[in-house]
Structures are given as structure tokens and as C-alpha cells.
Amino acid sequence: MSKVVEQLAELTGYKDRDVIDVTLVVALKDLLGPEGVSIYRAVGPAGDQRWMTRAQLAVGQVVPRADALTGRLESLPGLDTFPVRLACLQRRELLETQAGDLFVCCFPLVSEHDGDGVLEVTSSQHLTKLEKRTVSAILRVFHNFQGLLDYSERDSLTGLLNRKTFDSSFLKLLGESPGLPVGVSVEDRRHEARASYWLGVIDIDHFKRVNDGFGHLIGDEVLLLLSRLMRTCFRYHDRLYRFGGEEFVVLIRCDEGEEAQAVFERLRQQCEAFAFPQVGRVTLSIGFTHVRNPDTPTASFDRADKAVYHAKHSGRNQVWCYERLVEAGVLTEEVKKDSDIELF
Numbered sequence: 141m142s143k144v145v146e147q148l149a150e151l152t153g154y155k156d157r158d159v160i161d162v163t164l165v166v167a168l169k170d171l172l173g174p175e176g177v178s179i180y181r182a183v184g185p186a187g188d189q190r191w192m193t194r195a196q197l198a199v200g201q202v203v204p205r206a207d208a209l210t211g212r213l214e215s216l217p218g219l220d221t222f223p224v225r226l227a228c229l230q231r232r233e234l235l236e237t238q239a240g241d242l243f244v245c246c247f248p249l250v251s252e253h254d255g256d257g258v259l260e261v262t263s264s265q266h267l268t269k270l271e272k273r274t275v276s277a278i279l280r281v282f283h284n285f286q287g288l289l290d291y292s293e294r295d296s297l298t299g300l301l302n303r304k305t306f307d308s309s310f311l312k313l314l315g316e317s318p319g320l321p322v323g324v325s326v327e328d329r330r331h332e333a334r335a336s337y338w339l340g341v342i343d344i345d346h347f348k349r350v351n352d353g354f355g356h357l358i359g360d361e362v363l364l365l366l367s368r369l370m371r372t373c374f375r376y377h378d379r380l381y382r383f384g385g386e387e388f389v390v391l392i393r394c395d396e397g398e399e400a401q402a403v404f405e406r407l408r409q410q411c412e413a414f415a416f417p418q419v420g421r422v423t424l425s426i427g428f429t430h431v432r433n434p435d436t437p438t439a440s441f442d443r444a445d446k447a448v449y450h451a452k453h454s455g456r457n458q459v460w461c462y463e464r465l466v467e468a469g470v471l472t473e474e475v476k477k478d479s480d481i482e483l484f
């Protein structure tokens with residue numbers, strides 16, 4: 141019993157979701173001594189979802205392995221590759237199967253924002269009733285804890301990440317070493333080496349008119365629908381934030397500026413084409429910038445914001461890249477003096 145309490149204390153001591161999945165796997169491995177414990181989550185667009193291994197610990201392994209968060213989606217197995225796991229995900233109930241001499245027990249992991257998943261315990265003997273009850277209880281604590289994290293990290297209207305979490309996740313992304321987990325393919329490693337981050341600021345055009353003309357509730361509905369549109373436009377590993385009001389920020393990972401331009405352009409077009417109930421057409425002004433290394437959250441936000449300002453003053457409903465505007469001589473890059481450099 142005390143071991144379970146210790147594992148729960150360990151689990152709820154972290155705030156980083158990547159670490160929490162790993163901690164859960166390590167805790168259950170310690171507790172049950174099975175052949176293996178894994179967490180898989182369903183990622184990708186509806187209709188083409190795939191299994192991403194978030195943490196996996198097998199006998200003889202000390203450090204859990206995981207799929208690269210930013211790897212190519214096509215390299216991951218499709219959901220129907222593992223029918224029992226898929227049934228557990230869809231039915232949201234515990235399911236068991238046998239693979240050769242091993243017993244596999246699948247527990248559903250329900251998550252509002254991180255994508256549903258499955259915890260798989262592989263053992264040489266059936267888990268006892270008590271073991272299954274203990275795992276289910278730990279997963280309930282895990283789920284409640286994730287709810288608390290969501291409450292502090294997410295915007296209550298749209299469910300997107302809030303302003304408060306931007307600085308820390310920005311710095312974490314930049315600080316992450318390029319080293320990839322064990323088992324990542326050569327192609328994924330090449331992809332990782334090419335990729336860089338781009339920060340976009342997305343601002344609804346004339347949103348005041350929406351509020352003034354249709355009321356605040358309809359204004360809120362526009363914000364909610366736009367956040368849903370954003371979720372479908374960007375990839376599962378991109379980070380979406382609502383900065384407050386009608387301003388959104390997105391951190392995406394792309395190989396090149398043209399690709400980033402195309403991604404933001406797709407959002408602009410989809411928003412323009414979407415029929416918002418009562419309001420009708422809503423347009424966006426978008427500015428984006430390349431995230432440098434080193435960079436600060438404020439400096440990169442300011443650059444993208446300058447590009448948004450340019451879009452607003454050039455007629456709105458446009459996407460502009462800060463670096464392109466500097467190259468074209470439309471904007472001038474401010475060179476910071478040493479005394480201006482922010483310390484953090």
C-alpha cells in the first residue's frame with residue numbers, strides 16, 4: 141500500500157506532461173513487475189490517426205523509450221494495426237488478450253486535450269483482480285491530476301494553452317537537445333535535423349464589430365469555433381495558445397519559411413470560407429517569424445506582431461512573414477544593444 145502512495149506522490153510531483161507519462165510507466169513497472177508497460181496515444185487527423193508511443197518500458201530497460209514527438213506521422217502504425225488496443229480506446233473499457241505466452245491488459249486513458257490513449261501492461265501471468273483495481277485507481281488519480289494541470293495551463297473558453305504557459309514551453313522547446321529517443325528511424329532523424337520553429341500571431345479582423353453587432357456571447361462563439369478550426373489546421377505537435385481577447389499564438393515546426401507560410405495561409409483561407417453562425421464571414425490577419433536560437437519569447441512575439449501590424453495596415457485578411465518584410469525593406473530590424481538584452 142505504501143508503495144502505491146509513494147508512486148502517486150511521485151506522479152503528481154511533476155507538471156511536465158511528457159515526464160508524467162514516463163513517470164506513470166516507471167511507477168507501474170515498479171509496482172507490478174510485469175514484462176512491459178507502455179502508453180500509446182492516438183495522434184493525427186481524424187480518419188488517419190496513428191499510435192504514438194509516449195513511454196515504453198520493457199524488461200531489462202532502465203530508461204523508457206518514446207516516439208519522437210515531431211517525427212513523421214506516416215512512420216507510426218495505424219490504429220487498426222492493433223485491434224484490441226483500438227477496441228479499448230473506442231469502448232473506453234479494460235480489455236485483455238494474449239500474445240504468444242504473454243498476457244496483455246489494455247486500460248483506456250481518456251484525455252480531453254492530449255488525445256485519448258491506452259496503457260498496456262504485458263505480463264507472463266494474468267493480472268489479478270486486485271492489481272487491475274490498483275492500476276485503474278492510479279489511472280483515475282492520473283486523470284484527475286491532468287484535469288488540474290489543464291485548469292491552470294489552459295484558457296477556459298477555448299481549451300487552448302494560455303498566455304502563462306507560453307514563456308516556459310517556448311524556452312523548453314528551444315532548450316531541448318536535438319537528441320532523439322532510441323528507435324527513431326534514420327528518416328525521422330534527417331527530418332528532425334532540418335526542422336525549425338516558427339511563431340505565428342493570429343488576430344481576428346474587426347472583432348469589435350462582431351461584439352458590438354451580435355453581442356459578447358456570439359463573439360465568444362466565434363473565438364471557440366476559430367480555436368476548433370485551428371486544431372484541425374495545425375499538426376498534433378504544434379502548440380496553440382490563446383493570448384487573451386481575439387489574439388492567438390501558434391508555435392509550429394516546419395522545414396522552411398515557405399512551408400510555414402502555406403500552413404498559416406491555409407488557416408487564413410479556411411477561416412475566410414467558414415460560415416460563422418449569425419456573423420457569417422470572419423477574417424484573420426496573421427504575422428509569423430522564424431524562431432532563432434537564441435531567442436526570447438518576447439522578442440519573437442514582437443517580430444511576429446510587427447508582421448501582423450503590417451497585415452492590418454495593408455488591408456487585413458493577409459499572412460506576412462517578418463523576415464520577408466525585413467528583406468523587402470518594409471520593416472527595419474532593430475539591433476539590440478547588450479544593455480537591452482533580456483535576462484531570464
Ligand SMILES: Nc1nc2c(ncn2[C@@H]2O[C@H](COP(=O)(O)OP(=O)(O)OP(=O)(O)O)[C@@H](O)[C@H]2O)c(=O)[nH]1
Pocket residue numbers: 343344345346347348349351355356357358359360363384385386452456
Ligand atoms: N466576445 C469576446 N470579446 C472579447 C474578448 N476579449 C476581448 N474581446 C473584444 O475584442 C475586441 C478587440 O477589438 P480591437 O482591439 O479594437 O480590435 P478589432 O476590432 O479586432 O480590430 P482590428 O484588430 O484592428 O482588426 C474588443 O471589442 C474586446 O471587447 C472575449 O473574451 N470575448
